[in-house]
Amino acid sequence: MAKNKIVPENIKKPYQLLAVWFVALLVIFGGLASGAKLITEPAWLQGAFGVAAILSVPYFLFLIYKMQTRYRTQMMDDEKYSEYLIYKNQVAQAEPSKHLRSSHVGKASAVGMKSDSLEQIAEEEVLPLDYYFLNHTSFLRLDKQEEFQQRTQVPLSHYDIQIIVDSYYKDALKRIKKVEYLLDFSFPEPIRTRSNYKNNFLLKELANGEFVLKAKIFLKGREEPILIQRYLTLWESGPRLS
Incomplete structure (x- = not known):
């Protein structure tokens, strides 16, 4: 019996806990059903065991349902x-x-x-997680492609990209001292700084491929910047931000 003993410390996965519950259901239902079959006197006790055996099934299923809904987070790995x-x-x-x-x-x-x-x-102050976020758009100007390719010496489509810092919170942009945009290392000048909150620290650039843009937001009265990032998807006809 000692070898088959359930050790609570070893139950670390949700399916293990559910398995224990189903085993308990089988044991309890089996015990009550056996009692209803074997006990003949008094007659009321036999009926009580039978009713208890029947009710134990929906009761256990209800408890399992509660575990999978209300206590779902506690059931995670x-x-x-x-x-x-x-x-x-x-x-x-x-x-x-x-x-x-x-x-x-x-x-x-x-x-x-x-x-x-x-x-x-x-x-x-600890700021909310969504206090600042990046937004961007991109579009393709076909009439400018030859000019752009001659300028960069890259024979690929060049997309206009526009990036801004935004916030849902009132006066949040006014708290920003400056924003440092960290472009892909392939750009001649991968670090760009903007300090005009009135245009949401707008950055305009050309890109011939998608990449992850990172930004450091420096707040007034703070030394450590806030780091945010956004994957820049390239669209041919995105809206203009300015």
């Missing part, structure tokens, strides 16, 4: 569940920070704190 907890913790840290930020600003205005004190608060 250990590695996936750890990633979920990390993501959940990041979101939990990001959301309260906005309320803390507004409360600090209110106190600063009341007692007449200087602007550099507010910048120190911004340095410690």
Whole structure:
């Protein structure tokens, strides 16, 4: 019996836990059904065992359904569940920070704190994960292809690409000091800097292939930049951003 003992520490996969539940269902149902068959007196006890055996099946199936729906995250593999907890913790840290930020600003205005004190608060602030994002478009100007190819000496189609930094949050762009775009290493000047928030730090360039664009966003009052990226898909007739 010791060799066949179920060790809880060894149950690490969701299907293992489900298997244990189904084994438990078979054992309980088998025990109740056997009791209903073997016990003859008193008569009510035989009926009670039979009813319990029948009800145990839908009851267990209901519990398994709850495990697969309401507690689905807890049923993930250990590695996936750890990633979920990390993501959940990041979101939990990001959301309260906005309320803390507004409360600090209110106190600063009341007692007449200087602007550099507010910048120190911004340095410690945890921004939401979607605070900034990149957007882009591309289009192909057929009448300019010969000119572009002569300029770059690359016999490929040259697409106009336009990239901007954007945000759903009010005045978020005004907090940016500058943006450093990191293009593919094949560009003659792979690092480009933009500092005009009024046009969303617009970058215009030519590209003859798709690549991952990275951007460093430097905020006022912060030393460490925010890193974001976007895969630049090339379309022949994308909308103009300016």
